[in-house]
Amino acid sequence: MAILKHIASKNADYGEAQRYLIFQYDESTKKPLLDENGHLQPREEYYLDGINCDPFTFDTECMELNAAYHKNQNYNEIKSHHYILSFDPNDRDEHGLTGERAQQLGLEYAKKNFPGHQALVCAHTDGHNGSGNIHVHIVINSLRKFDVERQDFMERPCDSLAGNKHHLTKKYLIHLKQEVMDMCRRENLNQVDLLTPAERKITEKEYWANHRGQEKLDTQNQRMIADGITPRNTKFQTQKQFLRDSINSAVSSAHTLEEFQKILSEKYRILIKESRGRFSYLHLERTKPITGRN
Incomplete structure (x- = not known):
């Protein structure tokens, strides 16, 4: 299945996004992988394009636009939005998906759903988070560069005008997920319902x-x-996963709350605390309980 991930960034260094897309990074630490001479190492395969900008001067063009509109000047402002469209790992073998084709789909998706924005679109074939799948990064300047025709997913009149910032609402996110589903089904790629929690x-x-x-x-x-x-x-197994599995096991055999508490305490050494009708669970290696919601 294809999934969509969104990251809002307050980093004023737009060049960091360019470097991440072009060079090799450790996904767990987010730090670049350097060669024996301390130099950045290019990714083995990637496809990079710019929308409403040159991909290699994206950082400079974004800063120039921000200065022209006096936006994105404060530390707490969101400077860019990073969307990751990750395709099913099986699409490569089962449906012939290539990095080049994924890049074409990413460009189509970005132009349609983020109109008027400066954007970097880059397909990687090395697998996001070690999953081995093909995926596309779409990084947009939060500030829109051009006026565009207003779309149904835009909730405010200013959302289509230059000089205004990208406004991701719940309705917009639902639209973006639906667009992913429609695109994958059109291309006969593996896909599931992204709108069902x-x-x-x-x-x-x-x-x-x-x-x-x-x-x-x-x-x-x-x-x-x-x-x-x-x-x-x-x-x-993380502590939270241990709690999940233990709770599921206890629930399957307990018939009363007292029996549920007894199973968790005696079998898994998990203590339950209740406050205002809400439960929290104390892992044997912790001093602070974890709420049922978490």
Whole structure:
């Protein structure tokens, strides 16, 4: 399936976005990967285009536009919006998706849904977050450069005028997700309903905590195997995931609240606290409980 991710950035250095798209970065630390001489290393394959700007002077052109309208001058202002359109890893083999074709789709998507903005569009084939999929980055200056025809997803009259900033509302985000779904179905690419909320979501912070934890566990296990020891655990689990799995297990067998609490306490060493009808769960390695909502 294709998914859409949005990141709002207050970074005034537009050149950082250019460097990230062109050069190799460590996805977990967001730092560039340097060669033995300390130089940036170009990505092996990428496709880069600019909309309403030259892709190699995107940073300068954005700053010039901001200065002309006296916008994006304060630290707390959102300077750019970064959208990531990630295609299903199977689309490469099953449907012949290439980086070049993904770039064409990304350009079409950006021109249609972010009209009037300066934008960088760049397709990567090296897999976002190590997933092995083809994906497209769309980075836009938050300030619109040209007047455009007003679209249905624009809620304010000024949203179509030059000198006004990108305004991502709930309605707009729904539109963007629908556009992804329609495009993938038109292209016969794998796709699911992005508008139906997932039963469980994890934050990006937890995702990377799990990613780093798994890497550390794999390294430890490799040392144990080299010493002739069979590792007991091969899959890392965050504290939150441990709570989720334990709660699901307890719920499946408990018939009362008291029985539910007993199972969690005796089997998983998880303590439950209740405040105003809301539950929180204390992991055995924590001093502060985690709320049921989190």
